[in-house]
Amino acid sequence: MTVAPRHFETVEEAARGIRRLVDAASEIGCLTHKDADADSLGSALGFAEALRHMGRRVHVIVPSPIPRLLEHLPGFDTITQTPPPLDLLFTFDCGSVQRFGDQAALVESTPQVVNVDHHASNDGFGHLNLVDASASATGQIVHALLRAMDCPISSDAATNLYAALLTDTGGFRHENTTEAALRLGADLVGLGADPGWVALKSYKSHSVSQLRLEGMAIAHLRSEKDGRLVWSEVTREMLDATGADMQEAEGIIDQLQTAAPMKVAVLFKQAGPSVTKVSVRTRDEVDATRICIPFGGGGHRRAAGAELAEPLESARERVLEVARAQLDHRTG
Numbered sequence: 401m402t403v404a405p406r407h408f409e410t411v412e413e414a415a416r417g418i419r420r421l422v423d424a425a426s427e428i429g430c431l432t433h434k435d436a437d438a439d440s441l442g443s444a445l446g447f448a449e450a451l452r453h454m455g456r457r458v459h460v461i462v463p464s465p466i467p468r469l470l471e472h473l474p475g476f477d478t479i480t481q482t483p484p485p486l487d488l489l490f491t492f493d494c495g496s497v498q499r500f501g502d503q504a505a506l507v508e509s510t511p512q513v514v515n516v517d518h519h520a521s522n523d524g525f526g527h528l529n530l531v532d533a534s535a536s537a538t539g540q541i542v543h544a545l546l547r548a549m550d551c552p553i554s555s556d557a558a559t560n561l562y563a564a565l566l567t568d569t570g571g572f573r574h575e576n577t578t579e580a581a582l583r584l585g586a587d588l589v590g591l592g593a594d595p596g597w598v599a600l601k602s603y604k605s606h607s608v609s610q611l612r613l614e615g616m617a618i619a620h621l622r623s624e625k626d627g628r629l630v631w632s633e634v635t636r637e638m639l640d641a642t643g644a645d646m647q648e649a650e651g652i653i654d655q656l657q658t659a660a661p662m663k664v665a666v667l668f669k670q671a672g673p674s675v676t677k678v679s680v681r682t683r684d685e686v687d688a689t690r691i692c693i694p695f696g697g698g699g700h701r702r703a704a705g706a707e708l709a710e711p712l713e714s715a716r717e718r719v720l721e722v723a724r725a726q727l728d729h730r731t732g
């Protein structure tokens with residue numbers, strides 16, 4: 401059965417239809433995007449936990465690779481990559497089917513797909529689409545949806561949603577740290593999330609090899625245009641030298657964007673001989689999606705990414721050319 405795609409204006413409007421779908425479904429999936437972050441996985445785990453409290457059978461599914469740095473999130477041990485046939489699938493924090501990696505077929509084959517997201521670039525791939533680009537995190541939409549569905553939020557669900565909110569606001573430091581985000585943080589603490597513990601697990605649990613890798617990438621930092629463009633890279637050689645793996649390169653882009661004069665920070669990751677992942681952060685008038693969309697990527701104005709099917713050296717030159725052009729266009 402296919403259903404005409406629907407887009408909702410408000411969470412309350414969406415909640416009625418979603419509640420009916422949940423009540424009618426026997427096997428429900430909650431899917432994250434590839435290289436799941438704490439917003440995507442925390443939203444999926446938190447929503448799944450709440451639905452299970454309502455007596456539903458729910459499977460949390462992540463594309464490969466399993467994001468093992470998020471193993472502290474409550475319910476992480478329930479994650480599967482081989483769910484039974486589903487009649488209802490929720491997706492979290494993902495703007496297009498291609499971003500589901502090796503689970504994209506699941507999105508194509510499930511009869512009802514509900515797309516819950518906060519990316520402005522979301523292409524509305526779901527049968528039902530609950531997309532709010534003004535939300536600081538997808539976890540914020542999940543919280544509003546659960547409230548509107550009259551679904552109780554346990555302390556484990558609150559912990560997952562708090563982790564989603566904390567990390568997508570960069571520890572309540574990014575520009576998307578709104579009054580609503582701070583109030584939601586307090587609400588989730590009231591429901592049982594422990595802010596000190598989530599911060600410890602999110603920001604103060606690096607391995608020694610991870611710290612060495614970060615140090616190496618920072619030492620490799622290049623600066624152009626009076627520091628307005630800063631970039632670095634993580635190569636296979638650096639991984640070999642430190643004993644770290646590529647998942648441990650996750651926080652490096654956040655270090656690069658602490659440079660005072662920077663307008664654009666770019667990190668290149670050598671994911672394979674002909675696969676290069678790119679993370680972009682921007683400030684002021686520069687839009688990160690303008691640098692990533694030409695390469696098939698997407699994201700937010702301040703944070704975006706792309707994956708290029710080409711070696712590090714050529715990917716680097718092509719992306720830097722676009723980044724330089726954005727800087728010249730915006731400020732030249």
Ligand SMILES: [Mn+2]
Nearest residue numbers: 439493538568
């Ligand atoms: Mn997000």
